[in-house]
Amino acid sequence: MPYPPELRELMKKVEETRPSRVNVHYPRMTPEERAQVLKEYHPDFMEEAFRPLQVGVDRGVRLPLEMADIFEADSRLLSAELDLEHPEFDVDVLVIGGGGAGAAAALEAFSLGRKVLLATKLRLGDANTMMAQGGIQAADKPQDSPAIHYLDVMGGGRFENRPELVRALVRDAPGVIAWLERMGAMFDKDEEGRMITIHGGGTSRKRMHTARDYTGAEIMRTLRDEILNRGVEYIEFCPALELLLDEKGRAAGAVLFNLETESCHVVRARTVILATGGSGRLHYQGFPTSNHYGATGDGLVIAYRAGARTAFADSIQYHPTGGAYPPQLLGLLVTEKVRSLGATPINVRGEQFVYHLETRDVEASAIIRECRRGLGVPLPTGTAVWLDSPLIELTHGQGTIERQLPAMLRQFARFGIDIRKEPMLIYPTLHYQNGGLAIDENGATTVENLYAAGEVAGGIHGRNRLMGNSLLDILVFGRRAGRHAAEKSAEIRPGRLSLEHVYRYQEELEARGLAGQRVSPVLLPRYTHGAGDK
Amino acid sequence: MSKDTKKIEIFIMGKQYLVPGELTILEAMEYAGYQLKRGCGCRAGFCGACATVYRIAGSYQLQVGLACQTKVEPGMYLAQIPFFPGRKAVFDLEKIKPTLAEFAVLYPEIFRCLGCGSCTKVCPQDLDVMQYIAHLQRGEWKEAADLSFDCVMCGLCASRCPVNIVQYNAGLAARRIYGRHVAPPDPLLAERVREIEAGNYDRDMEELMKASPERLAELYNQRDIE
Numbered sequence: 097m098p099y100p101p102e103l104r105e106l107m108k109k110v111e112e113t114r115p116s117r118v119n120v121h122y123p124r125m126t127p128e129e130r131a132q133v134l135k136e137y138h139p140d141f142m143e144e145a146f147r148p149l150q151v152g153v154d155r156g157v158r159l160p161l162e163m164a165d166i167f168e169a170d171s172r173l174l175s176a177e178l179d180l181e182h183p184e185f186d187v188d189v190l191v192i193g194g195g196g197a198g199a200a201a202a203l204e205a206f207s208l209g210r211k212v213l214l215a216t217k218l219r220l221g222d223a224n225t226m227m228a229q230g231g232i233q234a235a236d237k238p239q240d241s242p243a244i245h246y247l248d249v250m251g252g253g254r255f256e257n258r259p260e261l262v263r264a265l266v267r268d269a270p271g272v273i274a275w276l277e278r279m280g281a282m283f284d285k286d287e288e289g290r291m292i293t294i295h296g297g298g299t300s301r302k303r304m305h306t307a308r309d310y311t312g313a314e315i316m317r318t319l320r321d322e323i324l325n326r327g328v329e330y331i332e333f334c335p336a337l338e339l340l341l342d343e344k345g346r347a348a349g350a351v352l353f354n355l356e357t358e359s360c361h362v363v364r365a366r367t368v369i370l371a372t373g374g375s376g377r378l379h380y381q382g383f384p385t386s387n388h389y390g391a392t393g394d395g396l397v398i399a400y401r402a403g404a405r406t407a408f409a410d411s412i413q414y415h416p417t418g419g420a421y422p423p424q425l426l427g428l429l430v431t432e433k434v435r436s437l438g439a440t441p442i443n444v445r446g447e448q449f450v451y452h453l454e455t456r457d458v459e460a461s462a463i464i465r466e467c468r469r470g471l472g473v474p475l476p477t478g479t480a481v482w483l484d485s486p487l488i489e490l491t492h493g494q495g496t497i498e499r500q501l502p503a504m505l506r507q508f509a510r511f512g513i514d515i516r517k518e519p520m521l522i523y524p525t526l527h528y529q530n531g532g533l534a535i536d537e538n539g540a541t542t543v544e545n546l547y548a549a550g551e552v553a554g555g556i557h558g559r560n561r562l563m564g565n566s567l568l569d570i571l572v573f574g575r576r577a578g579r580h581a582a583e584k585s586a587e588i589r590p591g592r593l594s595l596e597h598v599y600r601y602q603e604e605l606e607a608r609g610l611a612g613q614r615v616s617p618v619l620l621p622r623y624t625h626g627a628g629d630k
Numbered sequence: 631m632s633k634d635t636k637k638i639e640i641f642i643m644g645k646q647y648l649v650p651g652e653l654t655i656l657e658a659m660e661y662a663g664y665q666l667k668r669g670c671g672c673r674a675g676f677c678g679a680c681a682t683v684y685r686i687a688g689s690y691q692l693q694v695g696l697a698c699q700t701k702v703e704p705g706m707y708l709a710q711i712p713f714f715p716g717r718k719a720v721f722d723l724e725k726i727k728p729t730l731a732e733f734a735v736l737y738p739e740i741f742r743c744l745g746c747g748s749c750t751k752v753c754p755q756d757l758d759v760m761q762y763i764a765h766l767q768r769g770e771w772k773e774a775a776d777l778s779f780d781c782v783m784c785g786l787c788a789s790r791c792p793v794n795i796v797q798y799n800a801g802l803a804a805r806r807i808y809g810r811h812v813a814p815p816d817p818l819l820a821e822r823v824r825e826i827e828a829g830n831y832d833r834d835m836e837e838l839m840k841a842s843p844e845r846l847a848e849l850y851n852q853r854d855i856e
């Protein structure tokens with residue numbers, strides 16, 4: 097839907113002030129201003145949207161209501177009849193989740209000669225990884241270093257990140273890019289083959305590597321193709337419903353559920369890697385999300401029932417620029433690369449109100465504040481602010497958007513909006529789970545033989561991840577977990593499979609009067625788009 | 631502002647439903663009561679899970695689109711193609727050479743292209759699919775890689791190809807071969823990996839790891855920005 101007359105009228109304000117904004121540097125916030133806008137406007141600080149967890153190893157820990165709900169829910173396997181004595185699959189390493197982290201882990205474990213099975217909920221690659229547009233960080237330029245990268249990551253995370261995880265992240269980064277390059281992933285390069293790198297929010301050096309605005313897709317399809325080429329075994333449309341433990345309480349497999357035939361399958365494994373990604377589809381605080389359909393936090397729940405500790409699970413990232421118009425694009429990501437290239441947020445009066453490359457938490461909070469102040473653009477679905485994309489062409493020359501942002505250009509053009517000439521309308525969208533399961537540098541969780549990698553893990557990014565560090569982390573820790581789980585699997589003698597931990601967890605729920613309310617993992621969201629409320 | 635919240639009639643696999651006119655095809659299916667298992671991945675035009683074929687009542691023409699990126703229209707008869715059994719050639723990227731002869735072993739069917747242009751016409755990403763196949767026939771890796779890069783592998787091209795070319799897989803193979811064997815590798819990368827392995831950055835990093843949060847914040851706030 098092209099912009100209707102009312103919005104065209106409002107857009108004139110943006111056009112009027114545009115010439116005076118070209119190449120004008122808006123001041124960054126001071127540390128005090130940043131702290132204040134976060135406290136007053138960031139959704140993570142809205143206490144009424146959180147509650148302490150009442151069961152399990154992290155009892156008392158604060159979680160978003162919607163996440164606490166799935167933690168305090170019944171297993172889907174309470175009354176299932178399963179033959180745990182005769183598993184259908186018997187493997188060395190079971191990888192759960194077929195996004196970037198899972199694919200990297202599977203490839204690594206496979207290359208060490210182990211028998212690997214990768215099970216995933218939708219298709220291999222139907223994942224947040226496929227959707228990442230902006231880029232991937234690595235300190236590989238002369239003016240940059242892993243130490244400088246380290247400082248950026250820590251600052252972005254409000255200095256709460258686990259230092260040893262950050263060290264692993266930044267140390268492995270150039271190696272990860274080289275690994276992808278060797279697998280034929282096509283990054284944007286200059287004539288001599290040098291990577292073209294740009295800034296992202298919160299970076300002090302230009303270290304964002306891109307593949308047009310299909311960076312995640314390029315990484316994902318490369319990894320998927322390699323999995324197919326090498327013949328790594330995988331099963332699609334088979335989410336894990338629970339982990340299985342052995343008599344010593346160590347991870348020893350999982351129960352998979354065929355979404356189509358609705359039958360269960362028992363897998364025995366010597367080590368298990370969880371790579372189930374994020375939870376945007378839980379729609380914390382009612383936010384729309386940029387996440388893929390299967391991002392329902394399943395891995396968090398099943399690992400928690402098995403006794404795994406969490407880290408920063410209450411910390412959620414709201415991306416400052418989610419689509420706000422047309423309604424078909426509500427909540428979908430407008431990549432940060434749009435701002436990296438110079439587009440700035442503009443209020444209804446045509447004024448810039450925040451530096452365009454603050455860290456995401458700060459930028460999002462400033463946008464929410466502007467709308468609460470009554471300076472947003474009114475829409476039927478709420479309020480929004482402009483993101484002045486035509487500025488990009490004025491600063492970098494005509495054709496920049498077509499070359500650098502083809503996915504964005506195409507997405508809006510499908511609905512009659514030309515982002516080269518017209519600004520976009522945006523509002524923060526639920527984007528990323530900053531925390532998750534606690535891990536060490538090898539991806540090991542607090543449950544023996546259970547590893548976690550990717551968005552399901554926590555601690556690397558503290559309380560706020562910077563753009564480009566997630567694609568990096570899923571590969572760094574996916575590979576580390578893959579390697580470690582493979583090596584470990586060689587030492588393990590498989591024990592007897594059991595769901596005892598699930599039953600015990602259920603007893604705890606019952607004791608607290610929390611049983612019988614809902615079931616989890618969620619697996620798939622159910623949307624009706626108002627069909628019920630006619 | 632949303633003028634078309636009025637209900638329209640559509641037909642999902644032949645069955646009639648009334649749905650709000652501003653929904654995408656994917657949302658309209660959900661509104662009608664489906665909980666999608668196949669045919670839905672990213673919901674944002676990146677994964678190619680949701681290829682859909684449709685025809686508007688009264689027209690003979692078959693049209694296609696990504697269900698998550700296409701608005702419903704009155705009288706739409708639609709069906710999804712959640713899976714397409716296209717062939718993927720398996721290869722060892724390290725061993726393969728970027729020659730036409732080797733590529734022809736992987737995807738011999740590209741040479742059977744009739745030039746009908748069905749693939750290009752059908753592409754929901756508006757890629758010139760037939761043209762990149764033509765580049766492949768000549769071993770022009772860079773051009774083929776460039777033209778096929780924005781492919782989401784939805785499979786619609788292959789579904790319409792009269793000679794059974796699986797364009798999206800051929801395109802991906804060409805890009806990987808180009809990226810690995812033709813495009814020059816970044817010289818700085820290898821150097822940096824060596825430096826890290828030699829421990830050149832360990833001291834700096836350890837100092838930062840030992841610093842108090844206050845000291846770290848101070849360094850952070852004073853850091854220079856490129």
Ligand SMILES: Cc1cc2nc3c(=O)[nH]c(=O)nc-3n(C[C@H](O)[C@H](O)[C@H](O)COP(=O)(O)OP(=O)(O)OC[C@H]3O[C@@H](n4cnc5c(N)ncnc54)[C@H](O)[C@@H]3O)c2cc1C
Pocket residue numbers: 192193194195196197198215216217218219220221222223224225226227228229230231232233311312334335336337371372373374386387388390391392394395429527528549550551552563564565566567568570617619
């Ligand atoms: C729109 C968008 C843009 C982004 N842009 C960037 C960017 O530019 N740079 C950056 O660094 N990061 C970006 N991110 C973040 C980054 O892409 C993700 O955090 C990262 O890809 C997550 O990878 P993953 O492998 O952990 O999870 P995913 O890629 O989400 O994969 C998880 C997989 O597990 C499967 N799964 C879920 N539950 C189960 C179950 N019960 N059983 C089996 N399988 C299951 C899922 O279906 C999925 O296939 C972006 C994210 C989004 C959504």
Ligand code: FES
Pocket residue numbers: 669670671672673674675676677678679680696697698699782
């Ligand atoms: S659901 Fe991914 S392209 Fe439509």
